[in-house]
Amino acid sequence: MSFVAMESKVLAKKIFSKEELFILDVRNEQEFGDWKIEGENIRHLNVPYFELLDGVEEIKDQIPVGKEILVVCAKEGSSVMISEMLSDAGFEVSYLKGGMKAWSEHMEPVKVGDLNSGGELYQFVRLGKGCLSYMVISNGEAAVIDATRMTDIFTDFANEKGVVIKHAFDTHLHADHISGGREIAEKNGAAYWLPPKDAEEVVFEYKALQEGQDVSIGNIMINIHALYSPGHTIGSTSLVIDETYLMTGDILFIDSIGRPDLAGLAQDWVSDLRDTLYNRYRELSEELIVLPAHFMITEELNDDGSVAKKLGTLFAENHGLNIESDEEFRKLVTENLPPQPNSYQKIRETNMGKITPEEEKQREMEIGPNRCAVR
Template structure:
């Protein structure tokens, strides 16, 4: 039967499918059987697929309408129904008549293409022999991406000129938000003789990678970076005690850091109610039995050991001094440790300042932000080291550490304006808000419960906590 006749009919016979597979024309073969059945034996070139709401919303719109799809399952029942649905969306979808029970050709065993974990990818990032292929649409890619990745959308991946630009001598890793489109891309590449791997969990998984670096000593400061979002957290160790500022998920990372430093975590503090990521403070307190402190100038639905302006905390031989620095949130606090370091939360960044609009009081908070910066933080000693809670995508670490000094921070152009000009300019800035920020605020506030498995999806995307940076 000719290709034209196959296109007109809804189902294909095993012989017709076999002939299609021998050709080099674009074809996607989706196996809707169970994972176990797929692993036991599947048609060579088939990708295991789950037909659910996410697949319908995220994968189907990306599949080119000029690419032939063939669906298979155990007996053809589910694949026929699914193919009908896909055809209603304009896709060239077909199904294997009689399903796998009717397939009389060879099968291959084994699981789908191998995946690389986000942590392993992070360790490989300096390797010149990897090629990161992001298959999202260009607008999604430009919003945020893994540095060094190349964007070829899934719909464009089937074009010969794009396939020919993919190197054959590098380890190729396909990337998408959750891994579904990357799986399809991997099989599309395989059809062209290109082997690749999938980023496990996609960009949502990437957003959970934590990297640690020793940032200072006497007392020791360990900087913990959530590399996929530019979020920063800090562990300060004095003698055998450690205090954690703005802990990130997964909380177990801080137990590892404390063990390496021979210290026990005794105090946990947030600088403010975060809007771009879920605070791990409560979880870390549960794991360690440490005292959990929060700003007494924010509104909470839980009870903590609250902190106020000018309060002091001691740990080991060190002293932490609290400064109330509203502007990003009404109760934002900054912490000065041993008059050497200041942890500024989302008030003062390396390259910019925090945004005042996430609580819908931009003008009021902008005035507070100006006062916090000029009347408090910028009056600290010029050589004091500033450790913020985020960094922008354009900022590169110095000796692997993200920090600045009060003296360098004073060079920000926006800090040279009068208060009136400052408020006017800050309020006029319009950038997208962090994804899921309202729900994240409510979780951190204690208003709604946290389901830990939801964290990667909640935190997917840039942090967007600066008035200029779009991490």
Template sequence: MKEMTVQQLTRKVLNKENVFIFDVRNESDFNDWKIEGENFEYLNVPYFELLEGVEEVKDRIPKDKEIVVVCAKGGSAAFIAEQLEEAGFDNVYTLVGGMKAWSEHLHQAKVYEDDKIKVYQFIRVGKGCLSYMVISGNEALVVDPSRFIDVYENVAKEEGVNITHIVDSHLHADHISGGRALAERTGAKYYLMKSEGALFDFEPLEAHDKIEFEQVQLEVLAVKTPGHTPGSVSFFVNQKLLFSGDTIFVGGLGRPDLGGKVAEWAADLYDTVYEKVATIADDVIVLPAHYANLDEEMNKDGYIGDMLGNIRARNEMMQNKQKDEFIEIVVQNANTETPPNFEDIVAINRGQKVVDAEQQQELEIGPNRCALHHTH
């Protein structure tokens, strides 16, 4: 039986290839979260409806396309793929590890390089989360790391550098941060806003206007910006790159509606956009902590990000809005849908709760819901 890895399927997503996804999870799971590809076609039939065979569905499956059978962990898909092969389908693959493996894969992309720094983006394709590594001299800074800390350690090793600084832009609500674990493993300094209420030792960002190492100058744009948490920050590196956390996205602004103080946090968002960010030049590259749609937001250079001037030009919320009007629009469009398990995930990231690897995996399943995507 043929297998496809998440790395191989990611390349097909990025290359906009034609693939037929036969998803055998329950309908509700499929509708909530699936593998997104611009030229992908889908059929969702729950596994338990196929136990007697694939006769009922084989007319709905093309013979001239690659077929990737997907389930939660890989086992059910293998059983169905075997039946499809017996029914005469040649190009059938099982996705190794299923949706759990898809949720955890990080795709590395180069964002920027000059004589002082090199920057990599790590795209968590199945989750919409973004993290970064900024390399200068013999040192590296990691921004918003996921819990898959081996990935960052391996890249640091390949590049011949030591991870010395780790920053989280806020206390994440849709995924478990790897910041603390990575700091423990590498001895790096871990920075977080004190106002986030973390219960472990870290360097409070409130005490650092700037973080400097080798040829990197990172400015901390510390204002109470919105998101799922009371304090979040953006990081401005060498006047060229804005790591915008969950404040500014390629296609929208952060959600100020998850803390029950939507009007108050919308006012903070306004101040961020029209005071802090307004002074930053149009040619600065914005690199967010999340994205909504890979096809729309990945640029021709193969990473998620855009120049600030382009984002301003596209986003009406960033153009000459009065504060009252801005707040009113955000309040009207407030989304009551919260990220799945976000209270548990915030508690883990704050240090209030400890769970094992399997529980971490379960808590993170599903898409991110961190942006105001209506603000295109």
């Protein structure tokens, strides 16, 4: 038999199309338990590679015959070794090129829709990390919202579309991943926007993203309306685009709500979070399509791979938007929190411009799942 490399972009397409896939994950149990590749029709078997050094005989009957098999490890090396063993044992297998390290960085562009006043909106889905970034395109110009540190993905996409990036926005100071917004702005001579209440400690210049502002993209006035919506961070700011889309940052997700504790001020910010979700958002049109900065589980993906749902639907279905008691809400968002994101303090300092870690260190800081939501 044989074994070949599978690239992250191929794996992403399989997850989007809900194909069946059997994954043998050869990382240690703790790494697998903390973070794994997820999808609607994915099955897993976790056996650390060091338990297979003498061969794969003991797991042969746990691996399905006639199913597509993918071997996964942290950086690729161990999965190549185990794939070769499985191939010698008669299985046709693939290994994930670059391992979970590559999977964490892959982003898949998905077209969300055409804008009413001309132009297009794209969502960049980072399946391995649960991050969502955006690009608004109109008449030769573009704006990028909540970009990740893999800035080439956005600049290359803009080049393919023949547009110039004029603006880069961060809806808040991110704590679970390193922002690429400032780098994109510097590379493209664009403006970098950040809510000033989240920028009190930053050491670089920025444009203040504040409620009531309009920013046009292209000659066909596409307006991005800033809507101050504190709670996840004190400066968290939502954007209403083309009177159709509501970019909620990490305040509101499809199946959950944002956690208010990543600056150590959960008790102080709970009221802000509730006011945003239960009052400020209630004043908006329920027809607005919510586009968050993260997703938690692959079940939140639509059939086309996008993560989006009408605000009115979330008011009806999202538990975090349907808690009548202030006390119960406070308890939910202060007692049902997942572990803090890996290296979140260092990530915040990086996003403030206080430190500039080497690229490999940045990768290490981001490894692991998205943890921006209340469970």
